[in-house]
Amino acid sequence: xxxxxxxxxxxxxxxxxxxxxxxxxxxxxxxxxxxxxxxxxxxxxxxxxxxxxxxxxxxxxxxxxxxxxxxxxxxxxxxx
Amino acid sequence: xxxxxxxxxxxxxxxxxxxxxxxxxxxxxxxxxxxxxxxxxxxxxxxxxxxxxxxxxxxxxxxxxxxxxxxxxxxxxxxxxxxxxxxxxxxxxxxxxxxxxxxxxxxxxxxxxxxxxxxxxxxxxxxxxxxxxxxxxxxxxxxxxxxxxxxxxxxxxxxxxxxxxxxxxxxxxxxxxxxxxxxxxxxxxxxxxxxxxxxxxxxxxxxxxxxxxxxxxxxxxxxxxxxxxxxxxxxxxxxxxxxxxxxxxxxxxxxxxxxxxxxxxxxxxxxxxxxxxxxxxxxxxxxxxxxxxxxxxxxxxxxxxxxxxxxxxxxxxxxxxxxxxxxxxxxxxxxxxxxxxxxxxxxxxxxxxxxxxxxxxxxxxxxxxxxxxxxxxxxxxxxxxxxxxxxxxxxxxxxxxxxxxxxxxxxxxxxxxxxxxxxxxxxxxxxxxxxxxxxxxxxxxxxxxxxxxxxxxxxxxxxxxxxxxxxxxxxxxxxxxxxxxxxxxxxxxxxxxxxxxxxxxxxxxxxxxxxxxxxxxxxxxxxxxxxx
Numbered sequence: 001x002x003x004x005x006x007x008x009x010x011x012x013x014x015x016x017x018x019x020x021x022x023x024x025x026x027x028x029x030x031x032x033x034x035x036x037x038x039x040x041x042x043x044x045x046x047x048x049x050x051x052x053x054x055x056x057x058x059x060x061x062x063x064x065x066x067x068x069x070x071x072x073x074x075x076x077x078x079x080x
Numbered sequence: 081x082x083x084x085x086x087x088x089x090x091x092x093x094x095x096x097x098x099x100x101x102x103x104x105x106x107x108x109x110x111x112x113x114x115x116x117x118x119x120x121x122x123x124x125x126x127x128x129x130x131x132x133x134x135x136x137x138x139x140x141x142x143x144x145x146x147x148x149x150x151x152x153x154x155x156x157x158x159x160x161x162x163x164x165x166x167x168x169x170x171x172x173x174x175x176x177x178x179x180x181x182x183x184x185x186x187x188x189x190x191x192x193x194x195x196x197x198x199x200x201x202x203x204x205x206x207x208x209x210x211x212x213x214x215x216x217x218x219x220x221x222x223x224x225x226x227x228x229x230x231x232x233x234x235x236x237x238x239x240x241x242x243x244x245x246x247x248x249x250x251x252x253x254x255x256x257x258x259x260x261x262x263x264x265x266x267x268x269x270x271x272x273x274x275x276x277x278x279x280x281x282x283x284x285x286x287x288x289x290x291x292x293x294x295x296x297x298x299x300x301x302x303x304x305x306x307x308x309x310x311x312x313x314x315x316x317x318x319x320x321x322x323x324x325x326x327x328x329x330x331x332x333x334x335x336x337x338x339x340x341x342x343x344x345x346x347x348x349x350x351x352x353x354x355x356x357x358x359x360x361x362x363x364x365x366x367x368x369x370x371x372x373x374x375x376x377x378x379x380x381x382x383x384x385x386x387x388x389x390x391x392x393x394x395x396x397x398x399x400x401x402x403x404x405x406x407x408x409x410x411x412x413x414x415x416x417x418x419x420x421x422x423x424x425x426x427x428x429x430x431x432x433x434x435x436x437x438x439x440x441x442x443x444x445x446x447x448x449x450x451x452x453x454x455x456x457x458x459x460x461x462x463x464x465x466x467x468x469x470x471x472x473x474x475x476x477x478x479x480x481x482x483x484x485x486x487x488x489x490x491x492x493x494x495x496x497x498x499x500x501x502x503x504x505x506x507x508x509x510x511x512x513x514x515x516x517x518x519x520x521x522x523x524x525x526x527x528x529x530x531x532x533x534x535x536x537x538x539x540x541x542x543x544x545x546x547x548x549x550x551x552x553x554x555x556x557x558x559x560x561x562x563x564x565x566x567x568x569x570x571x572x573x574x575x576x577x578x579x580x581x582x583x584x585x586x587x588x589x590x591x592x593x594x595x596x597x598x599x600x601x602x603x604x605x606x607x608x609x610x611x612x
Contacts, residue, residue: 016588019529022129025181027208030136 106380108416112516113335113375118591122526126556129528130178137177152210171551182532183209185547191218193236194227196567200544219542223572225562226546230403230519231490232567233434233474244469251465259451263462271468274475275439279409280419283448284441286471287456288463290398290428291317293438296456298394299325300449301424302363307347309340309391310365313373318365318396327363328353334373337381340364344389362391368400368411368427372553372561374514374522376404379411383421394424402432403519408478408491414517433474435467494519494566497573501564504577509590513559521562523580523589530587531558537586541579 018024021038023031143149153176156166167176184205192199200219203212227234235241247267257263268286275284287293298321302308306327310318312334322329330347332339344362351357364386366377377395386393397410405413410427412419419425425441440450451457478487498519505512511524525531528549535547549558564573584590 012586015586019527019533019587020125020129022132022527022529024529025133025178025532026136030139034132034136 106384111376111378113514115373115375115513116511116592116594118511118524118526119593122591123556126526126528130555133178133528137173140177141173152207174550178528180209182535184212185532185535188544193234194224194229195234195236196224196229196232196565196569196572197221198224198227198544200539219539222539222542222544223568223576224544224565225576226544227565228399228431228563229434229565229567230399230432230494230563231408231434231474231478231487232565233432233470233477235434235567240473241470243473244466247469248466253464253466255462255464257461258459259457259462265462265465265468267465267468267472268462271463271472272439274472275441278475278479279412279425279441281425281441282444283446284439285447285450285454285457286429286437286439286463286468287454288437288461289456290430290436290438292456292460293426293428293440294318294396295321295324296460297426297440297450297454298322298363298365300453300455301325301394302327302361305352305359306361306363307359308363308365309343309347311335311367311370311377313370314365314367315371315396315398318367322365334370335375335378337378337385340382341385344385344391348389362389363394364391365394366396368395368397369404369515369518369520371399371520372522372548372559374512374518374520376400376414376515376518377411379415379417379422383417387421392423393421394426395422397425397427398438399431399520400518401427402478402491403494404517406491407488408432429467429471433471435470435474437463437467437471490566494564497564497566497568500570501562501573501577505580506592506594508577508581508584509592510580510584511592519564521564522559523562524557524559524591525589526556526558526591528558530589533587534560534583534589537583538579541583543576543579 015024018031021034023034026034140149144151154167156163160166184203188203189201190198191201198221200222202215202217202219204215205212238245251265251267255263255265259268271286272284275286276282287296294315294317298308298318302325304326306325308322308325308327308329310322310329310331312331330343332343347359347362352359364382366382369376379395382393385391395411400414401410402408404411407413410425412422412425420443423442424446426438427441428438429435430437440447473482476482476487477484478491480487495517498517498521502512502516502521505521505523513522513524514520525534525547531547531549535545538545545560545562547558547560553559562576
């Protein structure tokens with residue numbers, strides 16, 4: 001029963017994606033083309049986020065803590 | 081307690097207590113209109129959907145132009161390719177690439193009378209809506225939420241149509257002439273006297289087609305040197321009539337009295353554009369109920385403005401005659417006003433009377449003028465006698481002249497159905513436009529993908545609806561338009577509402593942020609304590 005609910009919910013999510021991006025009205029080959037492009041772009045966004053976001057947050061944290069607290073911080077300590 | 085559950089007079093005092101009396105007490109009853117805006121993400125997704133559709137449209141046009149795909153449409157011939165292009169404007173692009181994909185939801189052939197239920201012919205398409213073929217099957221008893229059958233006169237009951245059958249035997253079907261030549265039949269005179277009595281005016285004139293009534297008579301009433309002030313959302317027939325007349329047209333915002341007053345003041349202060357002479361006539365064109373919005377015109381305010389600035393008023397009651405008002409006499413009766421205040425009363429018989437044709441009513445001088453000067457009377461075939469008899473019998477039924485109270489019952493049933501349907505839709509959380517008393521109920525869908533999905537799934541549940549998108553509505557506000565009828569029983573409305581509830585959850589259409597609970601059974605609970 002739980003599996004059926006989960007499958008129904010996933011199908012509902014997939015259907016919402018089709019409606020929102022107007023893929024519902026496209027022919028099957030156009031839908032495949034759109035899915036490919038969309039998944040590629042989404043994968044690139046996720047990868048970029050994974051590579052760059054933690055480093056940027058860490059640097060920003062260091063920058064702001066330098067302003068408020070530590071004059072003792074040396075510039076050598078940043079690169080780890 | 082919810083507003084509509086209080087009795088009527090308590091309703092009214094409650095409303096005055098909350099809202100105060102606006103406009104110096106012009107309105108004798110509460111005027112509730114809603115045009116709720118959807119959350120911002122809905123607009124973003126709508127434009128995103130149209131963007132994706134447009135991109136794929138360009139791709140398909142490219143493929144058609146380079147011969148990679150067979151072109152099913154009309155194109156120019158090889159020799160004409162160097163000329164100015166015929167099919168490149170946005171409207172054709174939209175038709176080719178977006179409308180074609182969901183075209184199976186429109187022009188569905190029906191094969192029975194469009195009463196509260198009807199039969200549809202089943203159509204399938206093998207090549208994505210470019211061509212259709214009939215399977216031969218007939219889908220029976222589809223609940224009809226799209227026909228303009230407000231009082232339920234679209235019926236085939238032999239007893240009810242007895243007089244119509246007699247007239248058909250006596251007169252035949254064709255008139256074969258125009259009104260001014262040999263087409264003036266005694267049925268027309270009888271009908272015109274009845275219409276004048278129904279509307280409580282001096283005289284009326286009937287025409288064979290509702291659209292032609294507007295487009296052919298406005299040019300007879302105004303001409304060059306006159307000013308037409310027309311509502312933003314007026315019907316095409318009014319716009320066509322206004323343009324054909326040659327008068328200057330200025331548009332005011334929909335149902336917005338400040339905008340109208342500003343235009344009137346400018347017109348009177350500055351006069352005609354270059355010569356600054358006074359305008360010969362100022363005509364205000366409004367409709368009783370606007371069919372795409374479901375809103376009712378603010379008639380008391382317009383009549384006050386027209387009297388103050390000495391303009392004329394043309395009221396198109398196509399959807400409101402028979403459908404609003406305590407005895408079905410239209411918006412003039414709905415607001416409790418005097419029909420003499422409106423200069424030209426126009427209406428159609430297509431919607432509430434189950435026939436075809438239109439009328440113009442007003443003072444006797446006006447109607448006599450139109451008998452000689454109207455283009456429709458001179459050139460168009462007049463109304464055929466069986467149709468005239470159908471209108472006569474329907475109107476006599478509504479007025480009570482046939483000795484029964486059936487007409488009044490129909491009007492009351494319609495207003496009850498309207499109130500119930502709108503109240504339930506609001507409770508469920510849909511965004512519904514328009515006035516609480518109008519039987520036209522537009523339910524907003526917004527996204528282009530949902531237009532096709534909604535109509536198809538409702539048909540799978542055996543309910544026929546009309547969905548509208550661009551260009552009949554603004555591009556970001558596509559909707560499904562329901563027309564409540566007096567012939568709908570409570571069970572039919574409940575079936576439709578349950579289907580809408582389910583479909584609203586499945587397609588995620590319940591955007592309203594003012595809604596109450598979507599499960600009203602909780603209001604009947606005696607206590608809200610947890611059971612131990």
